Amino acid sequence: MSAPPDALRIAEALLFAAAAPVTLDKLQAALPEGAEAREVLAALAEAYAGHGVEPVAVAGGYAFRTAPDLAAMLTKIVEVPKRLPRVAMETLSIIAWHQPCTRGDIEDIRGTALSQTTLDALLEMGLVAPRGRREAPGRPTLWGTTPAFLLQFGLASLADLPKREDLLPGGGPGLAL
Amino acid sequence: MSAPPDALRIAEALLFAAAAPVTLDKLQAALPEGAEAREVLAALAEAYAGHGVEPVAVAGGYAFRTAPDLAAMLTKIVEVPKRLPRVAMETLSIIAWHQPCTRGDIEDIRGTALSQTTLDALLEMGLVAPRGRREAPGRPTLWGTTPAFLLQFGLASLADLPKREDLLPGGGPGLAL
Amino acid sequence: MSEEPVPTLHLEGYEGPLDLLLDLARSQKVDLAKISIVALVDQFLAVIQAAVRLEQAADWLVMAAWLAWLKSRLLLPDPEPDPDALSPEVLAGRLAERLIELERMREATRWLQRRPQLGQEVFARGAPESLTIEDRSGIAADLPALLAAYGGVLRRIAARRPYRPKARRIWTVQDAVARLTVMLGALPSWAMLARFVPEGLIDPVEQRAALASTLVASLELARGGMLELRQDRDFGPILLQRREVADVRAA
Numbered sequence: 001m002s003a004p005p006d007a008l009r010i011a012e013a014l015l016f017a018a019a020a021p022v023t024l025d026k027l028q029a030a031l032p033e034g035a036e037a038r039e040v041l042a043a044l045a046e047a048y049a050g051h052g053v054e055p056v057a058v059a060g061g062y063a064f065r066t067a068p069d070l071a072a073m074l075t076k077i078v079e080v081p082k083r084l085p086r087v088a089m090e091t092l093s094i095i096a097w098h099q100p101c102t103r104g105d106i107e108d109i110r111g112t113a114l115s116q117t118t119l120d121a122l123l124e125m126g127l128v129a130p131r132g133r134r135e136a137p138g139r140p141t142l143w144g145t146t147p148a149f150l151l152q153f154g155l156a157s158l159a160d161l162p163k164r165e166d167l168l169p170g171g172g173p174g175l176a177l
Numbered sequence: 178m179s180a181p182p183d184a185l186r187i188a189e190a191l192l193f194a195a196a197a198p199v200t201l202d203k204l205q206a207a208l209p210e211g212a213e214a215r216e217v218l219a220a221l222a223e224a225y226a227g228h229g230v231e232p233v234a235v236a237g238g239y240a241f242r243t244a245p246d247l248a249a250m251l252t253k254i255v256e257v258p259k260r261l262p263r264v265a266m267e268t269l270s271i272i273a274w275h276q277p278c279t280r281g282d283i284e285d286i287r288g289t290a291l292s293q294t295t296l297d298a299l300l301e302m303g304l305v306a307p308r309g310r311r312e313a314p315g316r317p318t319l320w321g322t323t324p325a326f327l328l329q330f331g332l333a334s335l336a337d338l339p340k341r342e343d344l345l346p347g348g349g350p351g352l353a354l
Numbered sequence: 355m356s357e358e359p360v361p362t363l364h365l366e367g368y369e370g371p372l373d374l375l376l377d378l379a380r381s382q383k384v385d386l387a388k389i390s391i392v393a394l395v396d397q398f399l400a401v402i403q404a405a406v407r408l409e410q411a412a413d414w415l416v417m418a419a420w421l422a423w424l425k426s427r428l429l430l431p432d433p434e435p436d437p438d439a440l441s442p443e444v445l446a447g448r449l450a451e452r453l454i455e456l457e458r459m460r461e462a463t464r465w466l467q468r469r470p471q472l473g474q475e476v477f478a479r480g481a482p483e484s485l486t487i488e489d490r491s492g493i494a495a496d497l498p499a500l501l502a503a504y505g506g507v508l509r510r511i512a513a514r515r516p517y518r519p520k521a522r523r524i525w526t527v528q529d530a531v532a533r534l535t536v537m538l539g540a541l542p543s544w545a546m547l548a549r550f551v552p553e554g555l556i557d558p559v560e561q562r563a564a565l566a567s568t569l570v571a572s573l574e575l576a577r578g579g580m581l582e583l584r585q586d587r588d589f590g591p592i593l594l595q596r597r598e599v600a601d602v603r604a605a
Contacts, residue, residue: 008229009227009228009229009244009247010229010247010250011229012228012229012230013229013230013243013244013247013250013251013477014229014250014251014254014255016193016229016230016241016243016477016479016480017243017251017255017477017478017479017480018254018255018480018481019255019480019481020480020481026254029253029254030250030251030253030254050186051186051189052185052186052187052188052189052190052191052193053189053190053193053194063481064193064479065483066190066193066194066483066485067186067190070186070187070190071190071483071485073187074187074190074191074194074207074485075485075486075487076485076486076487077486077487077488077489078486078487078488078489079488079489079492080488080489080490080492081490081492081493081494082490082492082493082494083493083494083495084493084494084495084499086503086506089495089499089500089502089503090503090504090506090507092500092503093500093501093503093504093507094504094507096500096504097504109507109511110507110510111510111511111514125493127493152493152495153495153496153497153500154496154497155497162501164504164508167501167504167505167508193479193483194479194482194483194484194485195479195482195485196478196479196482196484240478241478241479242472242476242477242478243476243477244476245470245475245476248470248474248475248476251477252474255477255480257473257474258473258474260471260474263463264369266463266466266467267459267460267463269463269466270459270462270463270465270466271459271462273462273466274458274459274462285452286452286455286456286459287369287370287372287373287456287459288369288370288371288372288373288375288452288456289369289370289371289372289373289413290370328472329471329472329473330466330469330471330472331469331470331471331472331476332469338462338465339462339465341458341462344458344459344461344462344465345386345454345457345458345461
């Protein structure tokens, strides 16, 4: 090592502790008199050759990074499932219990307009699919749930969905749906 | 080095990358067959002796920390939070050595009222947390230290705190101060 | 080292009387457990006299009073000690114990302060690498959530239906006329008006409405000469009979 050992230790600690990549200027300012930042970095890279981490040049500065071969090995895939927004869940539930039904049916039941984005999201997740068209003016598309829907909610078949009447205690027969 | 070089690299990369201390179990799970986590850690500590960063046992796991002697240089560049005021440190000590204890216990020992600001500062730093309530009139909240407390003071566990009886220099009764 | 001068102290620098007591006890340079409580009391009172202002915190004065009392008890033992009360020696011992515990905690604080603190003397990795990839393709939704969503839809539908007041069965005058006409034919003589109200009305409002309709209907029929009405006294029962019956009897 050509750099003095103290300079090497300082560079090591600084690259480790800094929240952002350390620029040459910043490193130079921290080094003892006589040590040249570029040389110290070169010595540091040499010392860390073959280690599990190594100093690399990134974004205008220098930082420690996990060795690429280990990064690939140690990287874990974490499943972060998306939550469906309320509108999407409600739309999905209406399609589930009223299928096949049109977008107009869904809007009537929810009492408000249904954005295309919501329907698109359900389509993209493969939870709903077109089921032909209703023979009515405009021939609107009919929607129904998919096998992926059954899988997602752990249902053997659509017959496993609880009856509509059981969902609203006290709602009773007065509900004209 | 007794540990296989690959195991050493993996341990190094894991400890470097993690935001929180790595437990022995977690390390062991990442190591190749035949490598023993404790041995790998010992080899790692040996390899890093005298470096600017070193692996230490803290808060139930292992993490890299900068060498304490480099503090003066690093604080010039890395932003340093304010130190806790004396009252807060004293309150923290009482909670650490008497946990779980109530606010009343702390006031009894210090012989004076404890301001809410002091407790709030400790809470804000996450150094103390509620530990249930004492079954006594008023059911006062019990306080204890957190893993952040261990991290802050570089302690592997609460067992690293010296015993209460051993705290007075010169020991117990009979010895002159 | 004998005549230790009472140090000039600013009470503001102390965190309560126990803090000052501990400092005074330390100045005696002996084991805290063997401290001379009497000497400690004298020092404390001297400091208090020199420094305390009446408007200052009351706990200083409370402590001074308690210490003065403790000293008097230590110097002049009670000839008839109260068996329930703690002896002055025990109380002095407790004071010494409290001072020891406070000193211990001060030492604990010093011990903690000597530790290299994270973010002060030692530093963790400034920019940790997560080494994880988040897979966001999954959906966080289960059957209970689906049921809850549909339940919300059903509840909103229920709430949207307009309010309809309960329909009342009103016995109209026409109904009463028809019923009276039929029933009168089979009536031999005077009968009470209430008998002509249809049965099966449970709601009291509907009952009274039917009675009123029947009365109006009977007045209407009486005007047409179909029947006669009679009330023997105020608020008495109203009786009615077919006109032909009256005619036959009169004849």
